[in-house]
Structures are given as C-alpha cells and as structure tokens.
Amino acid sequence: MNNAEIIVKGQKYCLNVFNRLPIAMVRGEGSYVFDADGNKYLDFVGGIAVNALGHAHPAVAKALAEQAARLIHASNLYWLEPQVQLAEVLAENSAFDKVFFGNSGAEANEGALKLARKYAIYRGHAECQQVITMQSSFHGRTLATLTATGQDKMHHGFEPLAPGFTYVPFNDWPALQAAVNEQTCAIMLEPVQGEGGVFPAEPEFLRQLRQLCDERDIVLIFDEVQTGLGRTGKLFAYQHSGVVPDIMTLAKALGGGAPIGAFLSTDKVAAAFQPGDHGSTFGGNPLVCAAGLAVMQVMLEQDLPGQAAAMGDYLKSRLAELQAKYSCITEIRGQGLLLGVQLDRPGAPVVQACLKRGVLLNCTAGSVLRLIPPLNISRAEADEFISVLDSALQEVLQ
Numbered sequence: 001m002n003n004a005e006i007i008v009k010g011q012k013y014c015l016n017v018f019n020r021l022p023i024a025m026v027r028g029e030g031s032y033v034f035d036a037d038g039n040k041y042l043d044f045v046g047g048i049a050v051n052a053l054g055h056a057h058p059a060v061a062k063a064l065a066e067q068a069a070r071l072i073h074a075s076n077l078y079w080l081e082p083q084v085q086l087a088e089v090l091a092e093n094s095a096f097d098k099v100f101f102g103n104s105g106a107e108a109n110e111g112a113l114k115l116a117r118k119y120a121i122y123r124g125h126a127e128c129q130q131v132i133t134m135q136s137s138f139h140g141r142t143l144a145t146l147t148a149t150g151q152d153k154m155h156h157g158f159e160p161l162a163p164g165f166t167y168v169p170f171n172d173w174p175a176l177q178a179a180v181n182e183q184t185c186a187i188m189l190e191p192v193q194g195e196g197g198v199f200p201a202e203p204e205f206l207r208q209l210r211q212l213c214d215e216r217d218i219v220l221i222f223d224e225v226q227t228g229l230g231r232t233g234k235l236f237a238y239q240h241s242g243v244v245p246d247i248m249t250l251a252k253a254l255g256g257g258a259p260i261g262a263f264l265s266t267d268k269v270a271a272a273f274q275p276g277d278h279g280s281t282f283g284g285n286p287l288v289c290a291a292g293l294a295v296m297q298v299m300l301e302q303d304l305p306g307q308a309a310a311m312g313d314y315l316k317s318r319l320a321e322l323q324a325k326y327s328c329i330t331e332i333r334g335q336g337l338l339l340g341v342q343l344d345r346p347g348a349p350v351v352q353a354c355l356k357r358g359v360l361l362n363c364t365a366g367s368v369l370r371l372i373p374p375l376n377i378s379r380a381e382a383d384e385f386i387s388v389l390d391s392a393l394q395e396v397l398q
C-alpha cells in the first residue's frame with residue numbers, strides 16, 4: 001500500500017483519536033524513517049523519545065529475533081531470566097533496589113501511585129491518600145494517570161476523575177507548601193516537563209521537595225518516562241540535581257520501541273507491596289525485556305547519555321544562532337536531547353514546513369518545538385536539521 005491507501009483504510013478502521021500527519025511510516029534506519037511512498041525523513045521526533053538508539057538498531061533487532069525464537073512469554077507465575085537481568089541492570093545503575101515491569105508509561109505511573117498509597121497504610125497512616133502533582137504535567141491516559149496529569153483540557157469529558165489529586169504550579173515552592181497536609185501520601189513530578197513544553201524543574205525546588213518528603217515520610221515520585229535513559233544527558237534526569245526520589249518511573253526509551261514500562265523503588269517503600277498487590281500479564285515478558293537489555297547494553301557501552309549531553313550543547317549553540325536571526329524564537333530550553341524552542345506563535349506551520357523538507361519535528365503545548373531525536377545522532381544530522389529548520393522558519397515568517 002502507498003501513503004494514500006494506508007490513510008484511507010486507517011480512517012475507516014482506526015479509532016479517530018490521533019492528530020496524524022498524512023504520511024504512513026513503513027521502515028526506519030538509524031536517524032531516518034521512510035514512508036510508504038518511499039520518502040525519507042530525518043527523525044527529530046524519535047517516536048516521541050522512544051527511539052533513543054535510532055531505528056532498526058542491530059543489537060535490538062538481534063535481541064528481539066533471538067528471544068522471539070526462544071521464548072516470547074511464559075507468565076509471572078515463574079521467574080524469567082531476561083526480566084531478572086534487566087531489573088539487575090536498572091537497579092545497579094540507579095539509586096533504586098526493586099523494579100516492576102509493565103507495558104507503558106501510564107502503567108508505570110499507575111503502579112507508582114498504587115505503591116505510594118499502600119506505603120502510607122504500611123506505615124500506619126491510612127488517612128494519607130492525597131497525591132500532589134504539577135500543573136502542565138503529563139503522566140498518561142489511564143483514569144488515574146489522566147487525573148494526575150495537571151491539564152484541565154485532558155480531564156474534560158472523563159469525569160468523575162479518580163479522587164485524591166491536588167495540583168500546584170510547577171517550581172512553586174510556596175504553593176506546594178500550602179498544598180501539603182496531613183492527608184498527603186505522595187508528590188509526583190517530571191524532572192523536565194516534556195509534553196507540557198520542555199520546562200526543567202529547578203534544582204532548589206527538587207531539594208526542597210526532598211527535604212519536605214523526608215520530614216513527613218511522603219513518597220517522592222519522579223516520572224522519568226520521557227527524561228530517563230540518557231535523554232537529558234545523564235542516564236536518569238534525577239542525577240542532574242542529585243535529588244533521589246523514592247520511586248522513579250520509566251518507559252519510552254527502555255525497550256528501544258518494544259512496549260515496556262517500569263517503576264523502580266527503594267527497598268524502604270517497596271516493602272509496602274505484598275504478593276497480590278500488583279501485577280501484569282505481559283509486564284516484564286522475556287521478549288520486551290530482551291530488547292530492554294540490548295538497549296541498556298548499548299546505552300552504557302557507548303555512553304549515550306554523554307553523547308546526548310554533547311550533542312545537546314551543540315544543538316543549543318546552533319539554535320541560538322537561529323534565535324539571533326528570528327525574533328519569533330523567544331527561548332531555548334531543556335537538557336541533553338530534550339530541547340524546547342519556544343515560539344511566539346503556533347508551531348504547527350513550522351512542523352509542516354519541516355515535513356515538506358524531509359524532517360520530522362514535534363510541536364507540544366501549542367508553540368514549543370520539541371527536539372527529541374535519537375541519542376546517537378551525528379554532527380552532520382544535527383547540521384542537516386538546523387539548516388532545514390532555518391529554511392522552514394524563513395518560509396513560515398514570509
């Protein structure tokens with residue numbers, strides 16, 4: 001099928017919930033993807049921070065093929081070698097002790113929220129059920145994570161929402177202090193708000209949160225679904241501030257495209273869960289965990305976090321050149337290869353102009369161009385992106 005044929009069929013049979021661009025992707029290689037008409041695109045969306053190793057990475061493809069031929073699934077009624085190995089790699093390379101695997105970011109956050117509530121009961125405070133999250137956050141699309149998401153527009157039409165959530169402005173310490181009370185069991189936030197427009201948390205705010213949570217035995221949860229696994233220039237974004245949460249959630253890049261999510265917890269908090277408290281049929285199955293292991297091996301061996309930090313600095317300097325040229329760019333934000341270019345106008349026309357020139361770019365929060373390419377993009381690919389963005393901005397401003 002070509003693009004047009006796939007789209008016609010898709011409009012007939014697929015639930016109409018995505019704002020899709022009118023192309024169908026059929027193949028990927030490194031930092032490039034190809035549509036059904038054979039057009040080639042430089043991918044600065046990277047499956048929304050999923051394709052950290054680029055497309056069709058041989059190590060991931062090999063791990064998936066070999067594991068598929070050996071054992072795809074057997075159930076968590078039994079121990080599974082790839083799951084145990086991936087849990088070990090994650091725990092040994094982070095500040096956490098125990099890992100639970102699910103199938104998505106939303107599920108990872110859902111599990112983290114359940115554990116936080118259970119922990120309050122475990123320490124003898126059943127009355128603590130309230131969770132504080134941030135305005136403009138994004139935590140997923142299930143009912144609880146949708147409720148945790150601090151954006152009214154996503155809540156609309158899905159009431160009644162899950163009870164027990166309060167929102168405060170991001171990085172607003174006085175507002176947070178005012179919101180905490182005897183019922184608070186958890187505070188959840190993204191170290192860099194991704195969907196909300198690429199807004200990093202202030203290190204001082206994170207330190208204040210950590211101290212408050214320590215004083216009151218509140219569970220601090222970092223949603224690193226987008227920021228985790230090298231994206232911000234460190235393996236995990238919490239390593240920038242040194243503020244270690246009690247629970248960290250992961251997903252997007254973890255499986256290199258295979259659907260996997262995880263939450264990691266310290267032993268102290270993890271002790272609140274007993275057999276039967278949580279579970280998942282597919283969670284941690286051998287196939288996706290083999291992919292995750294391959295991703296982690298490449299990530300650590302090739303220092304992809306370091307590569308992301310260096311390339312992020314380079315892109316920031318090149319974006320600053322564009323900012324000097326185009327006054328519609330009002331700010332450049334972000335860390336590593338999670339970069340936001342704030343425009344003074346809607347970003348959708350720029351996305352279109354880039355697409356026409358063979359570059360995939362994402363716009364979030366209406367007016368923020370979000371750069372989330374593979375972590376191993378080359379200098380030449382970064383330069384190609386900048387020159388296309390330059391010409392796209394020129395067209396849009398005419």
Ligand SMILES: *Cc1c(COP(=O)(O)O)cnc(C)c1O
Nearest residue numbers: 104105106138139140194225226
């Ligand atoms: C993408 C994302 C999620 C949701 O992940 P899904 O896999 O789509 O459920 C949650 N939190 C953050 C920060 C995200 O970026």
